[in-house]
Amino acid sequence: GDSVTQMEGPVTLSEEAFLTINCTYTATGYPSLFWYVQYPGEGLQLLLKATKADDKGSNKGFEATYRKETTSFHLEKGSVQVSDSAVYFCALSKGNRDDKIIFGKGTRLHILP
C-alpha cells in the first residue's frame, strides 16, 4: 500500500546550519506531497506542498521538490533558527474521493542557539 518514510530523529543542529530532512514515498498514481510542522503544544500546520512532479513547494525559507524519479520530497532550509524547533511530518494524499492523508512518522528537530 501507499506509505511515507522519513528520516528518524531527533535531529539536532546549531542555529544557521543547513537542514535536510529526507522523505521518500511509495504510491501508485500521482499523489500530492506535503510537509506539515507541529510546534510544541500546537496542532499540525501545513508547511508546504507540491502537487505534481518537479514542483517546488516553499514557505518560511523551507523548500521541497517533488522528485518522481527518486520518489522523494526532501525538506531543506538554508539557515535554521531556534524557532524552527518542532516535529516535521512528510505526507502524501492521493486526492481521491477519500482525501486520505498518509503521514510519515515525523522527525523531531532541535535547533541550538
Next chain:
Amino acid sequence: GAVVSQHPSRVICKSGTSVKIECRSLDFQATTMFWYRQFPKQSLMLMATSNEGSKATYEQGVEKDKFLINHASLTLSTLTVTSAHPEDSSFYICSASAGRTDTQYFGPGTRLTVL
C-alpha cells in the same frame, strides 16, 4: 489561518468508562472532519472521516462501535471512546476541512490515558 480546537487536551480515565473528545472549527464551517490516532513515535493513522449530517466512514480495522463519531453540526464533531481500556491510550487528533479537496486544518490533539 483557520483554527481547530480540541477539548479536553488531556484526559485520564478508568478502564471501562467512556470518554468524549470534542473537535471544533472556530472560524469556518467544516463539512468534513477527520479523526486520527497517533502512538508514540508512530505516524498519524486515520481512524475515520465524517461529513456533517451523515454517518462516519471508518478505516479498516477501526471498531465503529468502540469509537463513536458524531458530526452533528458544521463546527463540531465528537469522538467517544466507549468502554475504554489501557490499549486505547493514545494521542487523538482531529482535522477539519471546508470541502473534500480543501486543506485540512488540525487540532492540537487530545492525550487519552486509560488506567
